[in-house]
Amino acid sequence: MDHVADASEREFESFVASELARGTNFVTVLGGEPSLAAERVRYLAANFRLVVVTNGLRPLPLAGLEQATIAVSVWGDRRTDRRLRGYNRLDLFERSLANYRHDPRVVWYMTLPPSPSEETEESVLACIDNGNLVGFNYYGDLDRVGGDLDHEIGFERARSFVDRMIARYPGHIAFGSYLNTIVTSGYLKGSRWGYDVCGSISIADPANASRLANGHSYNPHFNAYGPDLIKPRRCCVGNERDCKTCRDVWAHMSWIALSLEHHLDNASDFYSWVATIYLFYGVCGVIDRQEFRGRLAEINRRDSEAVRSPFLAASHSH
Numbered sequence: 001m002d003h004v005a006d007a008s009e010r011e012f013e014s015f016v017a018s019e020l021a022r023g024t025n026f027v028t029v030l031g032g033e034p035s036l037a038a039e040r041v042r043y044l045a046a047n048f049r050l051v052v053v054t055n056g057l058r059p060l061p062l063a064g065l066e067q068a069t070i071a072v073s074v075w076g077d078r079r080t081d082r083r084l085r086g087y088n089r090l091d092l093f094e095r096s097l098a099n100y101r102h103d104p105r106v107v108w109y110m111t112l113p114p115s116p117s118e119e120t121e122e123s124v125l126a127c128i129d130n131g132n133l134v135g136f137n138y139y140g141d142l143d144r145v146g147g148d149l150d151h152e153i154g155f156e157r158a159r160s161f162v163d164r165m166i167a168r169y170p171g172h173i174a175f176g177s178y179l180n181t182i183v184t185s186g187y188l189k190g191s192r193w194g195y196d197v198c199g200s201i202s203i204a205d206p207a208n209a210s211r212l213a214n215g216h217s218y219n220p221h222f223n224a225y226g227p228d229l230i231k232p233r234r235c236c237v238g239n240e241r242d243c244k245t246c247r248d249v250w251a252h253m254s255w256i257a258l259s260l261e262h263h264l265d266n267a268s269d270f271y272s273w274v275a276t277i278y279l280f281y282g283v284c285g286v287i288d289r290q291e292f293r294g295r296l297a298e299i300n301r302r303d304s305e306a307v308r309s310p311f312l313a314a315s316h317s318h
């Protein structure tokens with residue numbers, strides 16, 4: 001996606017210094033493969049709260065990364081994972097499971113196709129049996145593979161699958177039913193997802209100036225950088241991505257976070273908002289890990305209940 005050179009050591013250090021100077025306290029590393037630059041990841045962890053997204057093939061070290069959250073990618077069921085990530089040869093999923101067995105830093109980041117197969121639950125269970133938490137993501141068919149991966153199919157079945165997983169394994173799924181509903185429906189309180197409302201856009205990219213002035217909320221600190229770490233790009237998923245079909249979970253999480261005032265009409269709405277924020281802080285390691293795990297089942301149960309309440313059901317119809 002990026003056609004710029006990687007930052008040199010000096011540029012990397014000056015990037016960290018300038019982010020510290022402007023008050024940055026939280027960094028997400030995704031894109032490329034961070035385990036190939038473990039020293040840099042460690043340096044970031046020494047300076048910021050950190051979430052790192054990795055393919056899981058090469059384990060990230062423990063030393064210096066004890067507090068980091070490690071999101072390990074897996075793509076649907078084993079067959080889909082091998083097809084999309086393993087060139088039908090490599091069992092990346094097995095390797096990642098072995099690398100992160102009982103590692104409390106890990107949340108699996110399971111990218112789902114529009115209609116997850118029955119076997120997908122086995123992959124979820126393998127992650128849970130591995131002693132890790134599980135979160136989700138939804139596949140964008142950017143390479144136009146088509147067929148069962150075509151995102152135009154819509155994600156209603158993926159939404160049902162995630163809700164089923166939350167209901168069956170509430171103490172292990174770090175992903176709320178409300179978040180699931182918002183990302184897969186593309187609606188929040190009657191407002192439709194898209195560039196005009198996405199709040200995770202770089203404040204320092206001049207291309208975003210008119211969006212920042214359109215009256216919708218945005219994260220006033222957010223910047224996404226490419227590998228040169230110099231010029232912010234429009235957002236995490238890049239300048240070319242069509243926002244209408246973007247189902248970036250973190251961007252939708254921000255959308256909810258920035259929409260507090262739309263969740264104050266009744267207790268169910270407010271609970272959904274609080275639960276989403278709690279899950280976010282839990283995944284990111286802001287909340288003590290033990291405490292988060294201890295409360296997860298109850299948070300999920302109440303969040304799912306709130307999503308099924310008549311207030312919310314009404315607000316998502318369009």
Ligand SMILES: C[S@@+](CC[C@H](N)C(=O)[O-])C[C@H]1O[C@@H](n2cnc3c(N)ncnc32)[C@H](O)[C@@H]1O
Pocket residue numbers: 030031032033034053054055056072073074109111137138139140141142
């Ligand atoms: C771009 S990857 C890079 C980090 C790392 N190399 C990895 O494989 O996880 C970061 C995350 O983006 C997700 N991702 C990549 N392409 C995607 C797509 N077309 N649709 C949805 N998610 C995607 C992956 O599942 C992965 O969890």
